[in-house]
Amino acid sequence: MKRIVMLASGRGSNFQAVASAIARGMINGRCVGLIVDRRETLAAVRAEEFGIPVFTIDYSGFSTKGEYEEEVISTLRSLAPDLVVLAGYMKILGSSIIREYAGRIINIHPSLLPSFPGLDAQGQALAYGVKISGCTVHFVDEGTDSGPVILQRAVPVLDDDDPGSLAERILLEEHIALPEAVSLFCEDYLRILGRAVIRLDSDLHKERFRSA
Ligand code: GRF
Secondary structure, eight states: OEEEEEEESSOOHHHHHHHHHHHTTOSSEEEEEEEESSSSOHHHHHHHHHTOOEEEOOGGGOSSHHHHHHHHHHHHHHHOOSEEEESSOOSOOOHHHHHHTTTSEEEEESSOTTSSOSSOHHHHHHHHTOSEEEEEEEEOOSSSSOSOEEEEEEEEOOTTOOHHHHHHHHHHHHHHHHHHHHHHHHTTOEEEETTEEEEOOOHHHHHHHHTO
C-alpha cells in the first residue's frame, strides 16, 4: 500500500475527493499527511475529519522561500511518501524537492494543458474564447504546469460563463480525475515515456472511476 502525502493551500475539495476515495477502498494507498502552507485552511479541517495528520508550514513565518522549502522537504522526508499530490497547492515547488521526488509528484490543474498554465486558468480560457476546457492531472517537472500528462477531462464552455461558473463545472471533473490518477499511480499502472504517460490499467479499473 503506497504512502501518500498531499499538499493544499485552501478549500481542499480535491484533497477531500482523494481522501474519500481512499476511505471507500478505491485507492491502494493511505494518506499519511496533509501539508498546508498557511493557517486555518478548510483543507486542514477536512483532514482532521478523516483523522489525517496536518502539518502547517506557514509560508509567512519564513524570511526566505529557501527556508520555507527546507521545512517542506524535511517534513516530506519524515513522512517518507511514495507519492506527493499537489491538490490546490498554490506555491511553485523548488527544484530540489522536484528532483528528490521526480516521477512521484502529481498536480491537478483546471485547464486542458498545455493551454492556460499558471494562475486563473479559467479566466484565461474565457478571455481566449475556447469552447472546451477541463482539467489535467500531470506529473510535476521543473516548469509551470508543464510535466507529462496523466489524464484529462473536458467540459463545455458556455456563452454565459464567468470564471466562477466555469471553475465549478471543471471542479466536478477534477474530483473524478484526481482520485483516478492517484489510484493509477498506487497500482503501479503508470509509465512515463518521454512526454507521454502510458496507462496499463484494465477495463475493470477504469469502470471503478467511471461509475464513482
Ligand atoms: C482547483 O481548481 C485546482 O485545480 C486548482 O486550485 C483549485 C483548488 O481547489 N489548482 P480545492 O482547494 O481542491 O477545492
